[in-house]
Amino acid sequence: MARTTGSDGEKTEAAIREAAVSLMARFGYEAMSMRQLAAEVGVQAAALYRYFPTKEDLLFTLMREHMEGLIQAWESAKPVNASPAQRLSAYVANHIAFHIERRNATHVSNMELRSLSPERLTRILRMRTAYEKELRGILRDGAEADIFSIDDTGLTAMALIQMMTGVIVWFRPGERLSIAEVTTTYLAMTMRLVGARMATGEARHVHEHAQLRA
Amino acid sequence: MARTTGSDGEKTEAAIREAAVSLMARFGYEAMSMRQLAAEVGVQAAALYRYFPTKEDLLFTLMREHMEGLIQAWESAKPVNASPAQRLSAYVANHIAFHIERRNATHVSNMELRSLSPERLTRILRMRTAYEKELRGILRDGAEADIFSIDDTGLTAMALIQMMTGVIVWFRPGERLSIAEVTTTYLAMTMRLVGARMATGEARHVHEHAQLRA
DNA sequence: AACAGAATAAAACAAACGTTTATTTAATTC
DNA sequence: GAATTAAATAAACGTTTGTTTTATTCTGTT
Numbered sequence: 001m002a003r004t005t006g007s008d009g010e011k012t013e014a015a016i017r018e019a020a021v022s023l024m025a026r027f028g029y030e031a032m033s034m035r036q037l038a039a040e041v042g043v044q045a046a047a048l049y050r051y052f053p054t055k056e057d058l059l060f061t062l063m064r065e066h067m068e069g070l071i072q073a074w075e076s077a078k079p080v081n082a083s084p085a086q087r088l089s090a091y092v093a094n095h096i097a098f099h100i101e102r103r104n105a106t107h108v109s110n111m112e113l114r115s116l117s118p119e120r121l122t123r124i125l126r127m128r129t130a131y132e133k134e135l136r137g138i139l140r141d142g143a144e145a146d147i148f149s150i151d152d153t154g155l156t157a158m159a160l161i162q163m164m165t166g167v168i169v170w171f172r173p174g175e176r177l178s179i180a181e182v183t184t185t186y187l188a189m190t191m192r193l194v195g196a197r198m199a200t201g202e203a204r205h206v207h208e209h210a211q212l213r214a
Numbered sequence: 215m216a217r218t219t220g221s222d223g224e225k226t227e228a229a230i231r232e233a234a235v236s237l238m239a240r241f242g243y244e245a246m247s248m249r250q251l252a253a254e255v256g257v258q259a260a261a262l263y264r265y266f267p268t269k270e271d272l273l274f275t276l277m278r279e280h281m282e283g284l285i286q287a288w289e290s291a292k293p294v295n296a297s298p299a300q301r302l303s304a305y306v307a308n309h310i311a312f313h314i315e316r317r318n319a320t321h322v323s324n325m326e327l328r329s330l331s332p333e334r335l336t337r338i339l340r341m342r343t344a345y346e347k348e349l350r351g352i353l354r355d356g357a358e359a360d361i362f363s364i365d366d367t368g369l370t371a372m373a374l375i376q377m378m379t380g381v382i383v384w385f386r387p388g389e390r391l392s393i394a395e396v397t398t399t400y401l402a403m404t405m406r407l408v409g410a411r412m413a414t415g416e417a418r419h420v421h422e423h424a425q426l427r428a
Numbered sequence: 429a430a431c432a433g434a435a436t437a438a439a440a441c442a443a444a445c446g447t448t449t450a451t452t453t454a455a456t457t458c
Numbered sequence: 459g460a461a462t463t464a465a466a467t468a469a470a471c472g473t474t475t476g477t478t479t480t481a482t483t484c485t486g487t488t
């Protein structure tokens with residue numbers, strides 16, 4: 001046998017990506033074999049190499065596109081001419097929504113950094129840093145305007161990101177809480193954590209904004 | 215050659231554990247080969263099997279002892295007849311100190327759960343749940359006594375643990391911040407996050423307690 | 429109808445994997 | 459000082475790994 005009826009390169013590549021993210025999230029990059037991946041896709045192992053030159057290329061592609069998607073999602077969600085509290089609210093809501101929707105890809109991006117070559121690791125970390133810098137900017141603006149009470153901007157940003165990304169560890173869709181409820185609670189915790197003092201009525205706006213997005 | 219001069223079973227086993235934690239934290243459990251581990255210890259691969267019957271046994275032993283150590287540390291640090299705020303403060307300080315001191319083992323315990331057999335995974339998760347239950351108890355007591363403002367006890371506990379454990383991702387000893395400074399800041403963030411309303415003078419006690427431990 | 433090339437299968441590659449076996453040497457015991 | 463136990467080596471086991479090579483089949487275009 002060789003080329004099978006109805007086979008299409010684009011569909012095959014999409015199937016490979018999807019299966020790879022799923023298997024890597026479940027078993028880890030090292031533990032997933034190319035044969036296992038091929039079987040999941042319904043193809044021979046050699047066929048994978050038409051789409052991705054090496055296993056590491058596959059990993060890197062998935063990670064890069066995950067990060068690009070995250071940054072792009074924030075560029076779209078990012079409010080203009082908004083108060084630090086509103087911007088922080090938008091950041092939290094976007095971060096949680098994006099990561100819950102992409103649980104598997106997030107797991108891979110967070111756990112498999114060590115399987116990248118040094119140069120590729122640097123590229124991914126650069127993207128990550130750029131994304132985190134946005135949060136630090138919001139926190140700094142809020143602190144300077146005396147809207148937030150923050151000891152250390154960098155440390156607070158890291159704490160918030162760890163807290164928010166941690167959602168994917170325990171959150172299961174369709175269980176006790178909805179995404180909207182989780183987002184609302186995380187928003188409240190975030191605002192308290194940064195000691196937000198909001199103008200009258202702003203809390204309602206922030207709340208509504210979060211409900212809308214979640 | 216065979217038995218080498220000055221060789222000692224206990225020393226070798228300790229060296230294996232140490233090297234294994236280090237290599238697993240750096241490269242991951244799957245990526246670390248038994249030959250690589252043996253080379254790090256300065257021994258042949260077969261010698262490892264005198265101490266650990268399989269690679270997974272080695273992983274499980276490291277994880278179990280890490281969790282046992284964490285629970286034991288909390289049993290020792292846990293204050294009696296203390297307010298929820300003081301108990302929460304002790305929990306945070308103990309958690310951060312323990313995890314910073316054991317960066318590598320924490321990484322392994324958090325990242326390599328999927329490499330355990332189902333039964334062993336269950337055993338580790340049971341220990342983890344028991345430890346987290348302590349935090350939920352503190353939060354519940356504080357909420358019932360109207361000292362904390364908490365939407366959802368379980369969710370808040372997970373958020374706090376993710377935030378605190380996240381320290382090991384970015385913290386490097388001897389850089390910008392000391393362990394004491396980090397602990398103080400995390401304590402302040404935690405107290406704000408749970409909306410702690412402390413009695414007059416208690417904030418100082420909590421602060422001093424944290425400084426003492428850190 | 430012929431053709432170009434994309435897509436895949438099948439088989440094989442060398443290297444590395446966790447683990448086992450048989451053996452040898454060092455330290456301890458009687 | 460002989461017997462025994464503990465600690466390690468050297469070599470090999472069968473399997474699996476990521477990857478390459480080669481050949482074949484199907485699809486879309488002319």
